[in-house]
Structures are given as structure tokens and as C-alpha cells.
Amino acid sequence: MKILIATAVVAAFFAGTATAQDTVVPTAVMFDEGAVGVSLTGVVGDAANGRKVFANRKQGNCLACHANADLSEQSFHGEVGPPLDGAADRWSEDELRGIVTNSKLMFEGTIMPAFYIDAGYTRPLEKFDGKSILSAQQVEDVVAYLMTLKEN
């Protein structure tokens, strides 16, 4: 009976802080043909923050490789990857989540880094060892932002 009460208390505690409990760790992300159908956090992505993460050179740094007219105030957009104007017309939310999480499962051999893996790379600088480039919520925020990039 004591154990049951303890379990109930713990369950109640985590239910109150859904974000921590529901975060999918990098190794547990389920892919289906490169797409990820379930939110990594259960918290709706914040597109405005995603736009900042996208542009931040120490976070997404997406402009290093992708042009994006929505961020025309930022100079020098890269050309390594495809332009992202209209990305939401071409890809579903689940596909975009999969591409940001680990694009190698969608595009074999791509140069694009996986933004939500914390293992499987070699010789990382010590301060990045065991870490993902973005947090689960940052991925969700970037995906929410990408879903605003529509031309049609």
C-alpha cells in the first residue's frame, strides 16, 4: 500500500510537469521513412522562437547553408542546401521534424548535420560530447517556424 501511494505521488508530480516527462530522448525518436510523427516534447512549437533558433549561428545556424527570404534582414544566405521558401508547401510537419532531427534518414549521405542526436558522431569537442545541437523543444520550435514558410 505504501508503494502504491508513492507511485501515485510520483505520477501526480510528473503529470504536473508534463514537459520534462514527455520529452523523447534522441535515441528513442521513432522514424517512419525519415519522418517523425510524434512531437518530441508534447508542447506546441513556438514559431517565433523557432525563427530565432533558425538564424542563431550557435544554434540552428540554418542560414549557413539555406537561403530563406523570410530572414532577408540577415545578410549572406548559404547555397549548400535548397532554399527554404515554401518549405511547408513541399513537406509535412512530420517530415520536417524528421529532417531537422536527423536528415540522414531522409537523405542518405547528406552533408546536413543531425540536430537531435547525442551519440553516433566521432571526436566531438569535449564540450559538445553527448549533447545534441538543439534541444527537443528547439527542434519543435524550428519545425513550427518552418511550417510558416508557405508560398501557396
Next chain:
Amino acid sequence: MNTKLLQTVAALSLLAGVAVAGEDATLIINDEETMVTEAAAPAHAENLDRIYSGWVFRADETQVLQMDDFDNPAFVFTDQGQDLYDTVDGTAGESCANCHGDVDSFAGLTAQMPRVNSDGELETLTELVNNCRTERMGAEAWKYSASQMTAVTALIGLQSRGMPVDVAIDGAAAPYWERGKELYYTRVGQLDMSCSNCHEDNYDVMIRADHLSQGQTNGFPTYRLKNAKLNSRHGRFKGCMKNIRATPFKEGGDEFKALELYVASRGNGLSVETPSVRN
């Protein structure tokens, strides 16, 4: 040359009329020495058709700095290299000049470095200099990319300027070259990228404000506007690795030496441009 570059060249030509520099410009130094900045790729660089000096990818104002030795900021440092070359250092009371005479006796050496020595070991020019210092001069070794070292190796490199890069990759060099090739194509770091991802698959493409080159080393040590000094090959490798959030190999270590040989070999046929100017 890929389509995008051709389009850019065409657009530039229309706009500029007469090109002073640019992607289709010819690098002529001091109005007399013409450099080979584009050539057919050597057979062992099997994924490239053409090879291009990094000079080709730089902005006009950077290109121009290398076209006249009075404008080239690297010559401040090769002058320092000349002073070091002539100065006695160490317990044996020798200078470089005492044994080697005029530095032009080194003409041709840099075009062939790194190379395998008589002990079967791959040796870089930097190591040759330090071996002389410690074994013959009784002087302290310089740090691998110390300012004195890049000054002297740039001065020695200058003696080969205009000669084609021609490093040996066969015979005793083969295992080192294979090791370097393996490193070139191995992804590392949190960003999980290899040299080839940028410098073979995406050269001539903009990565943010940087025009990706083939990563050729024929102009090293090179003066970079970014840090206003001469930069060694291994120092540049280290910088690239940090950019992709990888723990760099050790400067002067076996990995970077092997990579130096492999990358140099991809430039066989380009002119030695040492000391070049890059951004």
C-alpha cells in the same frame, strides 16, 4: 567547372567588361610570374575533373593583394623569415645560411613536401626545419605553427613559387597517402562532416558569406586577412575541425601529416603560390 560558376563568370564578365580579378582572372604576380590556378585534376583525385587554387574563389580585393609583392602583407613575415634564416641561434653557433647558403638553394623543395625520408617516415618541411635546429644548430625546436616557423617555411616556400606542386604518393609514401585519404573522407565532430562534404562536394558554393574552395594547400603558409598572420597547413586543418565541433588532431601529429600529404597531392599541377593571401 560547374554550371553555377560558369553563370557567375558570365554575369561578372557582362558587368565588369574587363576583369581585374574574379573567378576567371589569371594570377600574374608582379606583372611577370603567371601562376597555374586551374588545371586538370590528377588521376588520383578521382572525384574531381578540374582543380582550382583557393585564389580563384576569393573576392577581387583579396585576389589583388596577391598580385604584387609590395601589396602582399605576407612579405612582412617572409622578411622576418629571412632575418631568422641569417641569424645564428643555438649552441653550435650556426645559422641556416651558414650551411645552406642563399635561401634560393631551396628552390623546388616545397613543391615536393611532405615526403618520405630515408628512414621511411613521412616528413614535413616544418619537421625538416626543426630537425636542423635541434640536431645541427643546438637550438630549441619551434612550436609547430609558431610565427618564426611559418615565417621561415613561407620564405622557403617562396623559393618554389610558380613551380607545380608535385608530391609523391607512390612507393614508400603510399601507406601515408592512403591514411590521409581515409581521414579526408571520414566524418567527425558533432556536425559529423568530412573534408569532402565541403571541399569536394560543395566547392564553389557559398556557405553563408564564405565561398567554399577545394581546400587546396598550394599557397601555404598563407596570410589570412582574418587573423593578419601567416597560417600553417596544420593550423588551418585544426580550425576546420573546430568549426565542425570536432576535437582536432595534434599539429605535427601522424594524422595531420598524412592529411597534409593527401591534400597536397590533390593539388599536384597547381603552382606553388606561397605566400598566398586568403580571407
